[in-house]
Amino acid sequence: MTLIEQYSSCGLNNVSNAIRLEAGVQWSEVYLWLSKFNLVAIGGASGTVSAVGGYLQGGGHGPLSRWKGLAVDQVLEYDVITADGQRQTVNACQNRDLFWALSGGGGGTYAIVLSAVASNETRYEKLIESFVEILPTVADAGWSGYFDIVDMTLRVLFHVPNGDWAALNATLNQFGASNIDLDFTITNSFVVPSFYYYFALMLEPNNPTGYNLLVSSRLIPESIIRSKPSQVAKAFVQAKGQSTTGSNLRGSFVAGGQVSNTTNRNNSVNPGWRTALLQMICMQSWLDTISKAEQEYLATQVLLRGEMLDTVLP
Ligand SMILES: Cc1cc2nc3c(=O)[nH]c(=O)nc-3n(C[C@H](O)[C@H](O)[C@H](O)COP(=O)(O)OP(=O)(O)OC[C@H]3O[C@@H](n4cnc5c(N)ncnc54)[C@H](O)[C@@H]3O)c2cc1C
Structure with missing residues (x-):
C-alpha cells in the first residue's frame, strides 16, 4: 500500500493522496493504514475481502459508496499482466478498452491485476x-x-x-x-x-x-x-x-x-x-x-x- 501525495497521469494533475493498493491486500488492512493519515477509501464492508481482486473488478459497493460512488469509480490506473504475458499500464489514456473492462467486468477475466491506483480525495x-x-x-x-x-x-x-x-x-x-x-x-x-x-x-x-x-x-x-x-x-x-x-x-x-x-x-x-x-x-x-x-x-x-x-x- 502506497500513499501518492500528488498523482499526475493521463491528463490528471495534482490528484492529492491517491493510493496504490497491491493485489492481496484486504480492506481491513487498507482502512487501518489510511486511518493513520485521517483518510478513508471507498471499499467493502467485510475486512477479509481483497481490495483489488474480485471486489474491485466487480465494481465494489460499500458503506461509503452512496457518498462517492462505487469503488471502481475511484480507480485511476491498473498495473496488469495480460494473457500474452505483457505487463501493461491501464488507464483512461492507455489501453482504454481494458480499463473499461477491468472496471466492473469481473475478476479473473481480462488480466491479472498487480495493483490499482485509486483517487482518495474524499x-x-x-x-x-x-x-x-x-x-x-x-x-x-x-x-x-x-x-x-x-x-x-x-x-x-x-x-x-x-x-x-x-x-x-x-x-x-x-x-x-x-x-x-x-x-x-x-x-x-x-x-x-x-x-x-x-x-x-x-x-x-x-x-x-x-x-x-x-x-x-x-x-x-x-x-x-x-x-x-x-x-x-x-x-x-x-x-x-x-x-x-x-x-x-x-x-x-x-x-x-x-x-x-x-x-x-x-x-x-x-x-x-x-x-x-x-x-x-x-x-x-x-x-x-x-x-x-x-x-x-x-x-x-x-x-x-x-x-x-x-x-x-x-
Ligand atoms: C464475507 C463477504 C463480504 C462481502 N462484502 C462485500 C461488500 O461489502 N461489497 C462488495 O462489493 N462485495 C462484497 N463481497 C463480494 C466480493 O466482492 C466478491 O466475492 C469478490 O469476488 C471477492 O474477491 P476476492 O478477490 O476477495 O476473492 P477471490 O475469490 O480470491 O477472487 C474472486 C475472483 O477474482 C479473481 N481475482 C482475484 N484477484 C485477482 C487479481 N489480482 N487480478 C485478477 N483477478 C483476480 C479470482 O481469480 C476470482 O475469479 C463480499 C463477499 C464476502 C465473502
Missing part, C-alpha cells in the same frame, strides 16, 4: 464542495472576497461593506455544521473602520507585484455554482495549486451583484463578467534561472489547469 473534496455550496448564500448576503486552493488547504478572505453580523455568523455556522470533523471553533471576523484600512491591512500585503507569474483564468457562471456545486468543487480540486511547484488556484469572488446589472451599461467588457460569480485564476510562479524548456513546461501546465476548469463550463 475529505478535501468534501470541504471544497461545502465551501462552493455556501457561495450562493454568501453572494446573496452581499459578500465578496478571495480564496486560495493549494495542496490540502483552503484560505479564504471575505469582506462585506456595512455587513450583517447575524447573517455572517449564520453562514459560518452552516459551513461549520457541514464539516463537524474540522475545528471551526475559532473564526476570525472583525470590523475595520474604512476600506483603506482593510486594503492596507489585508489586501496589499497579499498581492505582491514584481515577480514572474504565468496565469490562465476562467469566469465561472453563477448558475453553474448554484446548480452543480459538486462538479465545480471537483474541477477546483483538480486544478488546485501545489506549493512545492509554486502554483496556486486563486478564486476572485468579485463578480455577481452589481457586476451582473447591465441596465444602461453598454460597453465592450467580456459579457462573461455579467453572468459570472467567480474568476478562477490558475497561477504559476517561475524563476529567471530555469531553462526555456522548463518555462515552456510550466506554461503548458498552467494552460492544462485552465482546461480542467472548462469541464464545468456550459
Whole structure:
C-alpha cells in the first residue's frame, strides 16, 4: 500500500493522496493504514475481502459508496499482466478498452491485476464542495472576497461593506455544521473602520507585484455554482495549486451583484463578467534561472489547469 501525495497521469494533475493498493491486500488492512493519515477509501464492508481482486473488478459497493460512488469509480490506473504475458499500464489514456473492462467486468477475466491506483480525495473534496455550496448564500448576503486552493488547504478572505453580523455568523455556522470533523471553533471576523484600512491591512500585503507569474483564468457562471456545486468543487480540486511547484488556484469572488446589472451599461467588457460569480485564476510562479524548456513546461501546465476548469463550463 502506497500513499501518492500528488498523482499526475493521463491528463490528471495534482490528484492529492491517491493510493496504490497491491493485489492481496484486504480492506481491513487498507482502512487501518489510511486511518493513520485521517483518510478513508471507498471499499467493502467485510475486512477479509481483497481490495483489488474480485471486489474491485466487480465494481465494489460499500458503506461509503452512496457518498462517492462505487469503488471502481475511484480507480485511476491498473498495473496488469495480460494473457500474452505483457505487463501493461491501464488507464483512461492507455489501453482504454481494458480499463473499461477491468472496471466492473469481473475478476479473473481480462488480466491479472498487480495493483490499482485509486483517487482518495474524499475529505478535501468534501470541504471544497461545502465551501462552493455556501457561495450562493454568501453572494446573496452581499459578500465578496478571495480564496486560495493549494495542496490540502483552503484560505479564504471575505469582506462585506456595512455587513450583517447575524447573517455572517449564520453562514459560518452552516459551513461549520457541514464539516463537524474540522475545528471551526475559532473564526476570525472583525470590523475595520474604512476600506483603506482593510486594503492596507489585508489586501496589499497579499498581492505582491514584481515577480514572474504565468496565469490562465476562467469566469465561472453563477448558475453553474448554484446548480452543480459538486462538479465545480471537483474541477477546483483538480486544478488546485501545489506549493512545492509554486502554483496556486486563486478564486476572485468579485463578480455577481452589481457586476451582473447591465441596465444602461453598454460597453465592450467580456459579457462573461455579467453572468459570472467567480474568476478562477490558475497561477504559476517561475524563476529567471530555469531553462526555456522548463518555462515552456510550466506554461503548458498552467494552460492544462485552465482546461480542467472548462469541464464545468456550459
Ligand atoms: C464475507 C463477504 C463480504 C462481502 N462484502 C462485500 C461488500 O461489502 N461489497 C462488495 O462489493 N462485495 C462484497 N463481497 C463480494 C466480493 O466482492 C466478491 O466475492 C469478490 O469476488 C471477492 O474477491 P476476492 O478477490 O476477495 O476473492 P477471490 O475469490 O480470491 O477472487 C474472486 C475472483 O477474482 C479473481 N481475482 C482475484 N484477484 C485477482 C487479481 N489480482 N487480478 C485478477 N483477478 C483476480 C479470482 O481469480 C476470482 O475469479 C463480499 C463477499 C464476502 C465473502
